[in-house]
Amino acid sequence: MSTDIDIHEYLAEFDDIPGTRVYTAARARKGYHLNQFAMSLMKAENRDRFKADERAYLDEWPMTEAQKQAVLDRDYNRLLDLGGNIYFMAKIFSSDGLSFVQAVSTMTGMSVEDYQAMMVAGGRSPEGVRSIKANAAAGGTVEKGTR
């Protein structure tokens, strides 16, 4: 079975979604060791060693300096840019005792309280955050949900 999907067009469309990093093969390749480091935190003994000296634990992994710094900073948007996947990054924030809601809200620029209130009120509307190009064509400037 074959389809008429053009792989370049398929991938290019992902960059048109505001405020979203789709976990493509390019990101998976770049983030391999970052994600495997995060996965190692599933084991209690590794969590203990990481907590005792985060820098020393990170230095055991062939990660880039930027990736290590972003882990130390708990900058999750930056970690996604550097090839992190959210389910793997969850091992880091779970080790910190944060829930998904708490950690996810840090990526939105909202306080946890405001983020939770938005969810209870029905969540973030897709209006205006579907397409960067469509927003530009409509004459909008860079809207929330975009970096």
Add this chain to the structure above:
Amino acid sequence: MAHITAGVASSHIPALGVASDFNKSEEDYWKPAFAGYEWTKKWEEDQKPDVVILVYNDHASAFDMKIIPTFAIGCGEKFGICDEGWGPRPVPDVEGHPDLAWHIAQSLILDEFDMTIINEMDVDHGLTVPLSMMFGKPEKWPCKVIPLAVNVVTYPPPSGNRCWALGEAIKKAVESFPEDLNVQIWGTGGMSHQLQGPRAGLINREWDNMFLDGLIGDSDKLRYIPHIEYLRETGSEGIEMVMWLIMRGALGKKTKCLHRHYHVPASNTAVGHIVLEPVTD
């Protein structure tokens, strides 16, 4: 002969599992999410399925980045419960049905689906939360479970069309198994949610309900939805809904809706749930 008698779809939000494990399902926040599963719990008691083919995805629990199977079928005797970082959920281990699972695996491979076969793995909330929602908190799960894990984390996941076709092939495989078995197929994950980036928290009630509508009756238009539409309309993690199409494909040409539930929010996510029956004219 074995038969697929029903299809069930449900979100598999980890927080629902936590709420169940810590007896919070009666609290104001959780009550409406759980209420929509009461009908199904009673219905399942009457149905008494022998086996559930449970389509789900692993969330960096059993699989890490070392190996990423697109479609994997659990053929083992038993599947343990993953420690996802805060200890395994206090739920029973999952008992497999190796004979039926291997039969399905062989049949799918002959049908040109290149399945990965897994004999040993632990299962995470993607599989255990739906069991809790449908069966409550028994000492032992009331049926055997064949885990069918789909990669929806690393792009590209399988297309909706491919998922639907896999479901069709699963139906054929089940119906060629000689033993008389009552088999259900469950599709899990979704509905709209985005767990990452500045756009996190996205919910699309209208689209989700269009998707629920599309599972009922004889239309197959959902199989042609491209990945980009799930991403734009339902958030980056809404792509999990392609797994519901495996369930739908396995129900044949036409379905009837027995029960439907939708609630926002549970944590970051829209809860969706539907129970379908195949209709043969």
